[in-house]
Structure formats: structure tokens, C-alpha cells
Amino acid sequence: xxxxxxxxxxxxxxxxxxxxxxxxxxxxxxxxxxxxxxxxxxxxxxxxxxxxxxxxxxxxxxxxxxxxxxxxxxxxxxxxxxxxxxxxxxxxxxxxxxxxxxxxxxxxxxxxxxxxxxxxxxxxxxxxxxxxxxxxxxxxxxxxxxxxxxxxxxxxxxxxxxxxxxxxxxxxxxxxxxxxxxxxxxxxxxxxxxxxxxxxxxxxxxxxxxxxxxxxxxxxxxxxxxxxxxxxxxxxxxxxxxxxxxxxxxxxxxxxxxxxxxxxxxxxxxxxxxxxxxxxxxxxxxxxxxxxxxxxxxxxxxxxxxxxxxxxxxxxxxxxxxxxxxxxxxxxx
Numbered sequence: 001x002x003x004x005x006x007x008x009x010x011x012x013x014x015x016x017x018x019x020x021x022x023x024x025x026x027x028x029x030x031x032x033x034x035x036x037x038x039x040x041x042x043x044x045x046x047x048x049x050x051x052x053x054x055x056x057x058x059x060x061x062x063x064x065x066x067x068x069x070x071x072x073x074x075x076x077x078x079x080x081x082x083x084x085x086x087x088x089x090x091x092x093x094x095x096x097x098x099x100x101x102x103x104x105x106x107x108x109x110x111x112x113x114x115x116x117x118x119x120x121x122x123x124x125x126x127x128x129x130x131x132x133x134x135x136x137x138x139x140x141x142x143x144x145x146x147x148x149x150x151x152x153x154x155x156x157x158x159x160x161x162x163x164x165x166x167x168x169x170x171x172x173x174x175x176x177x178x179x180x181x182x183x184x185x186x187x188x189x190x191x192x193x194x195x196x197x198x199x200x201x202x203x204x205x206x207x208x209x210x211x212x213x214x215x216x217x218x219x220x221x222x223x224x225x226x227x228x229x230x231x232x233x234x235x236x237x238x239x240x241x242x243x244x245x246x247x248x249x250x251x252x253x254x255x256x257x258x259x260x261x262x263x264x265x266x267x268x269x270x271x272x273x274x275x276x277x278x279x280x281x282x283x284x285x286x287x288x289x290x291x292x293x294x295x296x297x298x299x300x301x302x303x304x305x306x307x308x309x310x311x312x313x314x315x316x317x318x319x320x321x322x323x324x325x326x327x328x329x330x331x332x333x
Contacts, residue, residue, distance in 0.1 A: 015071035018049045020104065021063050021087050023079030025054075031079065031106045038078070038106065038122055045126035049076070054083070064090025068099045074327075076102040076129065081112050081158060085306035088139070088324060089155050102129045102327040112158040112306070115231040115246060117329035128329040136322040137246040140230045144303050144315040156305040157324075158231035159240065160317055162292075163207070163301070164224055164256075206258040208295035209313070213253070213287050220295055224281075225256040228290060228317040234307075235271075242274030243284070249321040250286040257281040289318040 020042065024032035031038070042049060052063045064075055064087040077087035084103055091099050104125050105113040119125050142160045146152040206224045213219075227234070229241035229252040244252035259281040270276035277284055293314035294301055301313040 013067075013070050013072070014050060015073060018046075018074040018076055018102070019063075019067045019072050020049050020051045020076045020078050021054065021060055021067075021083070022051060023054045023060065023083040023106075026079035026083055026106050034106075038104075041122040042104065042126050045123050046130045054079075054086075058086065060086025061090040061093065064088075065093045066090075068094030068096050072099070074100045074102065076104050078104040078106050080106070080110060081306045082308045084112055085154075085156060085158075085308060088157055091324065092139070092155050097323075098325065100134055100325040100327060102132075104129060111233040111235070111237070112231050114233045114237075115158070115244075116326065117331070119329070129327055131330055132327045133330050134325055135247065135328050137324055137326045137328075138230055138249055138251075139320045139323040140228060140251055140305075140317060141320050142228070142303065142305055142310070142315055142317050144311040145313065146311040152311065154305055154310055155320065155323070156230065157246075158306050159227055159229045159234040160303065160305040161225060161227040161234070162303045162313065162315075163226050207299065207301065209301075210293045210295055212291040213285065214289055221255065222258045223255050224259055225254075226292065227254040227256075228252075228287075229254060230319075232274075238271040239274035240271065240276075241284070242277065246326075247322070248286075249319060250288060251290075251317065251319050253285045253287050253290060255283045257283070287319075289316065291316045 022031065022035065024035065039051070052067070054060050054063065060077065060079075060083050064077075067075055068091050075087060075091060077084045088101060091101055103113050103116060103118050104122075105118055105120055110120060113120070113125075118128055137157075140156045140160055141153055142156060143151055143153045206222050208220055208222055209226070211219050211221055227240055229244045230246055232239055232241050232244045234240050241252040241254055254277075256276075259279070270279065276282050291314070303310050303312060303315055
């Protein structure tokens with residue numbers, strides 16, 4: 001079915017049917033191999049739909065934008081957090097605030113689906129899409145410096161960050177790094193992330209940045225990891241922002257200051273339980289906007305959003321209230 005389905009569906013568009021945008025490379029390529037089973041579960045527990053497959057990075061944005069402009073009322077992202085981010089950005093670019101988005105998880109991390117309460121098991125996820133409720137959620141927006149030294153903006157649903165997390169994501173996505181390891185080919189998913197985390201913790205140093213929160217005074221602070229959160233989880237299950245809400249018209253700022261390597265390794269479990277906020281090196285705040293620039297103008301600091309490396313500082317992170325209609329799991333009584 002995957003080979004016979006064309007990416008451009010303009011000649012067969014039926015706006016009354018949901019469009020499922022699938023990243024076949026998600027879950028380490030398992031989505032492609034498992035697509036017939038995934039499609040069967042979707043049809044049985046969700047209903048009729050049309051499908052379009054991404055071929056490379058950015059395709060999710062293009063496909064979602066075209067679908068929204070062609071009158072598609074319901075667009076579902078099938079993949080990981082990166083695919084979800086692209087589909088949301090495509091819908092936002094189309095400018096139609098009534099387009100509804102759904103998530104059918106098929107990725108490695110799946111952090112944002114945890115905040116929405118979407119099950120990971122295919123049949124349950126399909127049923128949640130069918131029986132879920134529609135809710136307007138906030139989005140984050142980050143404006144950053146791209147590789148051409150031009151300011152560019154991107155919406156994020158979950159978390160945008162820099163520091164340790166961005167460097168870990170860069171390492172995880174670097175095939176050239178892992179292919180030189182004797183066991184590199186055997187590392188998949190969370191194991192690959194865990195190995196990258198340990199390596200970066202051992203090598204990474206805290207940095208100084210200038211920060212302006214909600215148009216206040218400029219402050220200089222030390223950061224090992226700087227996270228601007230709309231959702232609660234990132235990094236393959238870390239509960240980085242336990243108090244974050246997707247509909248409170250605020251972003252949750254989490255700054256992890258200069259914490260020593262041994263202490264990180266010893267206290268790292270707290271990131272998964274959400275209890276790290278009681279550490280003296282960790283500060284959190286609810287904000288609407290934060291502007292960040294490196295204290296050293298010659299320093300290049302990478303930024304990621306929803307697990308994808310975008311560009312570098314300086315950057316502005318801001319809330320976009322009630323920006324997107326999202327199908328979420330209905331709470332059980």
C-alpha cells in the first residue's frame with residue numbers, strides 16, 4: 001500500500017475525509033514496515049481516511065499546508081514529535097484556525113502524546129482519535145537565527161530548548177558519530193538517547209546567557225539546560241515541566257543551572273519523576289515571552305524545538321494562545 005499511494009493527492013481529494021500524514025521513517029523506519037497493520041487498525045477503530053507520505057524533512061509542513069488550503073477539515077500526524085511539529089506548522093501556515101489536528105503516535109520518543117493522553121497502542125490510539133474531544137491548545141513560537149544568519153520562526157507544541165538537550169538531540173541524529181562505535185548500529189530509540197545523554201553530560205559545560213522575561217530587565221544567568229515548555233515531557237519521557245498546561249496561555253520556563261556532573265548522574269532520575277524542581281540549581285517560572293542571547297557574542301548555541309535542531313541564539317520564545325484545534329483523549333470518569 002505504501003508504494004502505491006502517491007504523495008500528491010490533489011486529484012483524489014475528499015475534504016470530508018481526514019488526511020493522515022505519515023512519516024514512514026519514524027520509529028527507526030518501523031512505521032514503513034508496519035504500515036499495513038497500522039492502516040488496518042486505523043480503518044477498523046477510527047474510520048475511513050486518506051493518506052499522504054513524507055519523503056524528506058519539511059514534507060509534513062508542505063502536505064499539511066496544501067491539505068488545509070484544499071479544505072481538509074481534519075489532519076492527523078502519524079509519526080514522532082518531529083512529524084507532529086511539521087504538521088502543526090503546515091496547518092498554522094495555511095492560516096485557517098478551524099482546521100482540526102490529531103495525533104497517531106508512531107515514533108521513538110512520543111513525548112507530546114503523553115501530555116494529550118493519547119495511548120501508544122495502535123488500536124487504542126485510533127479509538128482515542130474517533131472518540132476524543134476537540135480542544136483549543138496554546139502553541140509556542142520561537143524566532144531564531146538560521147544557518148544563513150537570517151531570523152526565522154517556528155511553532156512548537158511541546159518544548160523548545162538549548163544547552164544540554166539540544167546537544168543531545170544533535171548527537172542522537174548524527175549517524176556519522178554512531179557508525180564509528182563498535183556497538184553503534186545496535187543502539188536504537190531510548191538506548192541511543194541514553195548513551196548520548198551520558199556522553200554529553202560528561203563533556204558539556206554551563207554557559208552564560210542574557211535573558212529578558214516578559215519585557216522586563218536584562219539578567220545574566222548560568223545555564224546547563226534552558227527549556228521553554230508548553231507540554232510536560234521531553235527527551236524520551238523526562239517530566240521536565242510537571243506543572244505545564246497546554247491551555248493556560250503561559251509557557252513554563254525551566255532553567256537548570258550549573259550542576260556538577262556527578263550530581264547530574266546521581267539526581268538524573270528526578271527528571272523522569274518531575275521532582276527535579278526541588279533542586280536548588282533548577283528554577284521555573286510561568287511566562288508569556290522570553291528573549292535570550294549569548295553573553296559571549298562569539299558563542300554559537302544550538303536551539304531545538306520538539307526534538308529538531310533549528311538554528312542558534314539569539315532567540316525569542318513566546319506564547320500563541322489557543323492557536324490550534326487539537327483532538328485529545330477524552331478523560332475517563
